[in-house]
Amino acid sequence: MAENPQSFCPTGLTLPRPVDTHVHLSLGGDPQDNARLHLAAGVAAVRDAGDRDGCLKGVTWPEPLRVIRTGPALFKAGFYGAFLGDNRDLSLVEKIASAPDGFVKVLLTGLVSFDEYGKVGPRQWSREELREIVRLAAAAGRKVMVHVNSDAACRDAVKAGVSSLEHGYFIAPDTLKMMADQGVFWTPTVAAMANQVDDPGGRFTREQIQIIKRNYKRHLEMIAYACELGVKLTIGTDSGSYNVPHGVSYLREMELFVEAGIGTPEVLRIAALNGRELLNLPPGPLLTVDRGCQPAEFLEISRKSMLQKRHGSK
Numbered sequence: 001m002a003e004n005p006q007s008f009c010p011t012g013l014t015l016p017r018p019v020d021t022h023v024h025l026s027l028g029g030d031p032q033d034n035a036r037l038h039l040a041a042g043v044a045a046v047r048d049a050g051d052r053d054g055c056l057k058g059v060t061w062p063e064p065l066r067v068i069r070t071g072p073a074l075f076k077a078g079f080y081g082a083f084l085g086d087n088r089d090l091s092l093v094e095k096i097a098s099a100p101d102g103f104v105k106v107l108l109t110g111l112v113s114f115d116e117y118g119k120v121g122p123r124q125w126s127r128e129e130l131r132e133i134v135r136l137a138a139a140a141g142r143k144v145m146v147h148v149n150s151d152a153a154c155r156d157a158v159k160a161g162v163s164s165l166e167h168g169y170f171i172a173p174d175t176l177k178m179m180a181d182q183g184v185f186w187t188p189t190v191a192a193m194a195n196q197v198d199d200p201g202g203r204f205t206r207e208q209i210q211i212i213k214r215n216y217k218r219h220l221e222m223i224a225y226a227c228e229l230g231v232k233l234t235i236g237t238d239s240g241s242y243n244v245p246h247g248v249s250y251l252r253e254m255e256l257f258v259e260a261g262i263g264t265p266e267v268l269r270i271a272a273l274n275g276r277e278l279l280n281l282p283p284g285p286l287l288t289v290d291r292g293c294q295p296a297e298f299l300e301i302s303r304k305s306m307l308q309k310r311h312g313s314k
């Protein structure tokens with residue numbers, strides 16, 4: 001795709017190319033193929049949120065995609081996350097030091113239950129342990145991104161000083177206010193929930209789909225409220241997880257932000273700027289969104305699709 005910061009269409013938008021702040025390149029196919037799909041979708045950089053025992057180490061990524069790896073996630077033996085976690089016999093300090101690109105991924109809770117609304121898989125780290133991880137990470141020059149669901153755990157994570165909350169199902173408005181005040185980023189990964197409603201694999205019962213719907217509808221409400229409060233939202237897809245394909249899910253996540261009631265220009269701003277701020281990436285390269293100006297296809301499509309939805313047509 002051509003990059004031309006000079007070209008600016010009067011009717012177009014010129015934005016930095018967006019980034020996906022939460023992917024799993026080691027899941028859902030060959031890592032290099034997965035990376036190509038992100039690049040083809042128009043994304044400039046992705047943050048990989050956990051590769052089992054560092055299985056992505058040494059992989060050559062397709063240019064010009066920037067891949068930021070957390071390395072293996074910190075989880076406790078016997079709890080959720082061995083498939084993307086650190087199973088090595090190392091100390092916490094050693095594990096944190098092995099995170100290659102400035103971010104440590106911590107699994108604080110399990111997954112959201114599809115059988116009982118509001119239920120979340122067990123907590124892995126106590127409040128004190130999480131604080132200690134954040135402290136050790138900071139001492140090693142790393143920030144913490146935390147997989148977390150349930151409001152109590154989200155609140156503890158914010159108080160512990162993490163950089164970003166990932167997922168954050170059942171977060172409460174007051175916790176969002178704390179996040180806005182403290183500048184904590186939120187990657188809600190709502191497509192990973194909403195996509196399950198379609199259930200192409202026939203994996204879920206009708207009752208489970210009702211719970212899934214309730215989960216994601218509530219999540220959309222919190223996303224809209226977070227935006228209103230000024231929480232730094234980012235677009236992260238959780239792609240590679242079940243029913244969340246690499247690349248195209250970026251558009252899906254953006255569309256869901258629009259479904260939440262956030263205006264299209266704001267969603268584009270979130271996509272273009274907030275992820276870069278979280279990942280500490282420079283503002284460029286620019287991309288111009290317009291048919292006549294070498295568009296990145298995903299943004300052109302997303303803009304059209306989102307505008308159509310806002311005007312009530314399909």
Ligand SMILES: [Zn+2]
Binds near residue numbers: 022024049238241
């Ligand atoms: Zn994930």
